[in-house]
Amino acid sequence: MAIGDDAAILNPDPNLQMVVSTDTLVADVHFKSSDNPTTIGHKSLAVSLSDIAAMGAKPKWALLNLTLPDLDQKWCNAFIKGFSQLLLKHETQLIGGDTTQGPLSITVTVMGETEQAITRNTAQVNDLIVVSGELGSAAFALHNPRKNKACNAQLRSPEPRLDVAKKVKKLATSMIDISDGLLADLSHICEASKVSAVIELTQIPINTIIKKDPNWMQYVLAGGDDYQLCFTIHIDDESQLPEDCCIIGQIIDTGEGVGGVMVLNQHQPIQTDSIAYKGYQHFNHD
Amino acid sequence: MAIGDDAAILNPDPNLQMVVSTDTLVADVHFKSSDNPTTIGHKSLAVSLSDIAAMGAKPKWALLNLTLPDLDQKWCNAFIKGFSQLLLKHETQLIGGDTTQGPLSITVTVMGETEQAITRNTAQVNDLIVVSGELGSAAFALHNPRKNKACNAQLRSPEPRLDVAKKVKKLATSMIDISDGLLADLSHICEASKVSAVIELTQIPINTIIKKDPNWMQYVLAGGDDYQLCFTIHIDDESQLPEDCCIIGQIIDTGEGVGGVMVLNQHQPIQTDSIAYKGYQHFNHD
Numbered sequence: 001m002a003i004g005d006d007a008a009i010l011n012p013d014p015n016l017q018m019v020v021s022t023d024t025l026v027a028d029v030h031f032k033s034s035d036n037p038t039t040i041g042h043k044s045l046a047v048s049l050s051d052i053a054a055m056g057a058k059p060k061w062a063l064l065n066l067t068l069p070d071l072d073q074k075w076c077n078a079f080i081k082g083f084s085q086l087l088l089k090h091e092t093q094l095i096g097g098d099t100t101q102g103p104l105s106i107t108v109t110v111m112g113e114t115e116q117a118i119t120r121n122t123a124q125v126n127d128l129i130v131v132s133g134e135l136g137s138a139a140f141a142l143h144n145p146r147k148n149k150a151c152n153a154q155l156r157s158p159e160p161r162l163d164v165a166k167k168v169k170k171l172a173t174s175m176i177d178i179s180d181g182l183l184a185d186l187s188h189i190c191e192a193s194k195v196s197a198v199i200e201l202t203q204i205p206i207n208t209i210i211k212k213d214p215n216w217m218q219y220v221l222a223g224g225d226d227y228q229l230c231f232t233i234h235i236d237d238e239s240q241l242p243e244d245c246c247i248i249g250q251i252i253d254t255g256e257g258v259g260g261v262m263v264l265n266q267h268q269p270i271q272t273d274s275i276a277y278k279g280y281q282h283f284n285h286d
Numbered sequence: 287m288a289i290g291d292d293a294a295i296l297n298p299d300p301n302l303q304m305v306v307s308t309d310t311l312v313a314d315v316h317f318k319s320s321d322n323p324t325t326i327g328h329k330s331l332a333v334s335l336s337d338i339a340a341m342g343a344k345p346k347w348a349l350l351n352l353t354l355p356d357l358d359q360k361w362c363n364a365f366i367k368g369f370s371q372l373l374l375k376h377e378t379q380l381i382g383g384d385t386t387q388g389p390l391s392i393t394v395t396v397m398g399e400t401e402q403a404i405t406r407n408t409a410q411v412n413d414l415i416v417v418s419g420e421l422g423s424a425a426f427a428l429h430n431p432r433k434n435k436a437c438n439a440q441l442r443s444p445e446p447r448l449d450v451a452k453k454v455k456k457l458a459t460s461m462i463d464i465s466d467g468l469l470a471d472l473s474h475i476c477e478a479s480k481v482s483a484v485i486e487l488t489q490i491p492i493n494t495i496i497k498k499d500p501n502w503m504q505y506v507l508a509g510g511d512d513y514q515l516c517f518t519i520h521i522d523d524e525s526q527l528p529e530d531c532c533i534i535g536q537i538i539d540t541g542e543g544v545g546g547v548m549v550l551n552q553h554q555p556i557q558t559d560s561i562a563y564k565g566y567q568h569f570n571h572d
Binding site: 018019057067102103109119120 | 295337
C-alpha cells in the first residue's frame, strides 16, 4: 500500500544510480517499548539513512511500515514527530508504507541517489582507514544509562553521518557504517575487498568519559549502534579529509592469511579474541 | 541492510517510471502461524506484486524483511520456496532485506517499472468498469475452509494478475487491485476520480459454488483478499478486452451527491448498507 494509490510513483534522475536500504526494528529487541516514542521514530529512520550515507548517496524517498498493538494516538504523534523531523532535516519524502495491527515493530525503507555508489569491496592495499565522530559512546550508554548525556543521545538519537558522506564521497575508496561495531564492520570491508587492516587503538576518537570504564576497549572496538562511518582513502588524499574524521589505520595485504583486522595499542598487537563482536574473522599473521 | 552491502544499487531504466509498493503481513492477523509456510511465502510476495500489477507496471526488484521468533530452518526453507518460486515466475530480483528476531511478521517491498503508471484518479464518466477473474472466492474459503479447492487456493496462494495488467495497460483509464473487496476498492477509484459507479450484480463473475451460500453477496461485493484487478476502459474499447475480463458496470456522474457505488440486481438497485466493507462511502442519489 502507498499513500493514495496502490504504489508510489517515482521519477528517478536518469543520470544517477539509485540505492535502497531497509531495516526492521522490533520492540524489546532493538529498542525498549517504554522508550520515548519520539526517539524511536528518530532512530528507526536514522539507521536506514546511515546505510544510505555509507553508500555515499543522498536520501530522497522513504517508506514506513508500522505495526502497532493498538492505535495510541499520543504515542503515534510522538513517533511521527521524531520520524518526520529527521525526514525534513534530510529533505527526504515519505512516499508510502503500511499500517497494521500486531506486536510493535517498525520497518523503514529509504531510497537515495548518487553519481557513483561507494561499496565495501573496493578498499586497496595502503589505503588509510578513517572513522567519523567518536566510537563506543552508544555501547557505553547502553551499559551506563545515567552517566553521560552525549553518550545517551548517541544511543537513542544517532545522527546519520550524511554530512560526512557528502564531503568524502569523491574521496572514499570504500565505506561502511558502524552499526555492528568497528571490528565487525571493518572486517566486512576487509572480507569484501580481500585485504586486511591494521588499526591503532590510541588513534580512535572516543569520549574521554568512556576511558574510565573497565570495558572501554570493548565499547570502542565492538560496541554497535554508533552509526559513524568507517571508510578508506588513498594515501595521498589525507590532506583532503574533512573535520571530525580521524585516520586510525591502514589497509594491508592479507599475505597468506584470511583478511582480518589487527589491533595495535601503542604499536603493540593486542589480542581481540575475547572481544565479542559479530561477523569477525580472526586475523591470521605469523 | 542489503545483500552484501549497506544498500542495494539499482540502475533504473531512464525511460520508465518507477513504482514502489510495500505491505506488512503479521502472524494471526493476516495469516495463521500454523499455515503452510510455503503459502505464507507466496502470499506475502503476491500482495505486493498485485499492487504493482494495479499500477500497470512490471515488477523488477524486491526486498524481504523477515521477523522470526526463532530460526526454524525447516520453516524458513519452506517459506523461501514459496517466495522465490513466485519471484522467479515474475522475473523479479531479490535485492535486499533484513532478518530480525521477534514475533512472526513479514514486510515485502516491490519496485517495478512502467512507461506510464495507471492510477485511481483518472476514471472518466461513461467508462466501462471491468474486473478480472472471479470475485468472492477468497472470502468464501475463509468462511468455508473445507468446501472448495479452487477457492482455498485463491485465499492461500492468490496469483497476482500481472498477466492481465500487461494486456490492459494501454487500455485501462484507471485501475486498482481488489484487496479490500469490490465495493471498497471501486469506491477508492470513484473518490479519487470524483465520479460514481453503477454495477450489475449478475454480471460479476463468480465461482458457482459460492452462489449456494446465504452470504454469497457479501463475499462477492465485500470479500477482500481476491487480488483480482478492477479497472475502467473507454466505452469504445470493449472489443479489445482480453479473456478472463468481464464488464460489470459503468462510471457515471456523481450528480450532486458524493461519489459512490450503486449496485443493481437484475436492473433493480439493492441496499448495500448492511454489507460490511472497509472504506465505502454510501451512494447518494435521489
